[in-house]
Amino acid sequence: MTQNRKRVLSGIQPSGNLTIGNYLGAIKQWAENQHRFDAYYCVVDLHAITVEHDPAQLREKTREVAAIYLACGIDPTLSTIFVQSHVKAHSELAWLLTCQTPLGWLYRMTQFKDKSAKQEAMSVSTGLLSYPVLMAADILLYQAEVVPVGDDQRQHLEFTRDLAQRMNHLYGEDTFTIPEVMIPPAGARIMGLDNPTAKMSKSEAAQLHAVYILDEPDTIRKKIMKSVTDSGKEIQFSDDPSRAGVNNLLTIYQAFTSQSAEAIEAHFSTARGYGDLKKAVAEAVIESLQPIQQRYRELTEDVRNIDDLLAQGAEKARAIANRTLAIVQERMGFLSA
Numbered sequence: 001m002t003q004n005r006k007r008v009l010s011g012i013q014p015s016g017n018l019t020i021g022n023y024l025g026a027i028k029q030w031a032e033n034q035h036r037f038d039a040y041y042c043v044v045d046l047h048a049i050t051v052e053h054d055p056a057q058l059r060e061k062t063r064e065v066a067a068i069y070l071a072c073g074i075d076p077t078l079s080t081i082f083v084q085s086h087v088k089a090h091s092e093l094a095w096l097l098t099c100q101t102p103l104g105w106l107y108r109m110t111q112f113k114d115k116s117a118k119q120e121a122m123s124v125s126t127g128l129l130s131y132p133v134l135m136a137a138d139i140l141l142y143q144a145e146v147v148p149v150g151d152d153q154r155q156h157l158e159f160t161r162d163l164a165q166r167m168n169h170l171y172g173e174d175t176f177t178i179p180e181v182m183i184p185p186a187g188a189r190i191m192g193l194d195n196p197t198a199k200m201s202k203s204e205a206a207q208l209h210a211v212y213i214l215d216e217p218d219t220i221r222k223k224i225m226k227s228v229t230d231s232g233k234e235i236q237f238s239d240d241p242s243r244a245g246v247n248n249l250l251t252i253y254q255a256f257t258s259q260s261a262e263a264i265e266a267h268f269s270t271a272r273g274y275g276d277l278k279k280a281v282a283e284a285v286i287e288s289l290q291p292i293q294q295r296y297r298e299l300t301e302d303v304r305n306i307d308d309l310l311a312q313g314a315e316k317a318r319a320i321a322n323r324t325l326a327i328v329q330e331r332m333g334f335l336s337a
């Protein structure tokens with residue numbers, strides 16, 4: 001059994017508070033799929049320094065993201081959880097790949113264009129430009145066959161595939177596995193509470209934008225009660241952009257309660273207005289997050305628990321990553337040490 005499980009790799013940046021969007025769109029599915037896959041889940045700390053960062057915060061968030069993976073049910077006996085920077089091969093392979101990456105491939109990445117548009121052109125870090133190369137290294141080092149990511153990462157996956165093909169052409173077709181992207185189902189895509197036409201993001205500063213996985217019940221109630229809806233009163237799923245707020249609340253409700261759309265619409269057909277919907281959504285979110293938050297508190301009572309697990313994860317990851325790196329180094333002509 002174990003031998004036939006497909007290799008999977010994914011990661012989240014420790015660059016803010018993880019949201020219910022990260023949970024429903026990524027971590028929950030990773031946990032559900034872990035029996036099917038030989039999975040590697042990393043905390044991509046090297047990616048988090050491509051924009052301005054605070055060292056103390058990076059350290060704290062790196063542990064926090066790892067503890068959230070565990071609290072959400074990623075089982076370290078089934079999946080490997082590790083911190084990207086603990087496996088030095090990521091940085092090393094990224095350099096080797098950088099030297100095979102045409103600049104044009106990087107300039108056309110929409111994430112680079114979006115993020116760099118917010119800064120002065122010449123002061124944007126080179127790391128922000130080469131971000132996709134590091135991401136390709138993360139994936140290719142493990143010969144991952146499947147990469148579960150949000151729709152916004154599709155272009156980075158295409159880039160990874162192109163780069164892997166280029167390397168295979170130059171250094172042998174069996175150098176890298178060409179990875180497939182795995183996009184979560186539509187019901188797992190959660191939008192911002194303050195702006196339901198944009199994806200919920202952990203790096204958005206606005207107070208009422210996102211519910212964080214570790215938010216207190218009262219904070220969750222407040223954020224959801226203040227979420228943007230419309231002036232109607234119909235509580236139905238809809239892909240009409242003007243009804244995106246209500247649709248998002250229903251999507252959140254459905255994801256947390258696992259009921260059918262019909263059952264949910266029937267349930268709310270007698271509601272007096274959006275206030276009733278919001279109350280019900282808030283309680284469903286609070287109730288679902290409660291066991292995760294409880295487990296998070298237990299796990300983090302002693303940070304050594306997390307650090308020990310991460311050390312074990314890094315050791316397992318290193319064994320695989322170093323093997324791939326050695327093959328690439330040899331094929332590119334480096335003298336072995």
Ligand code: TRP
Nearest residue numbers: 009010011012044047135138149
């Ligand atoms: N760029 C990804 C994101 O922002 C994070 C990431 C980095 C990643 N390395 C990865 C995702 C490797 C999947 C595989 O969501």
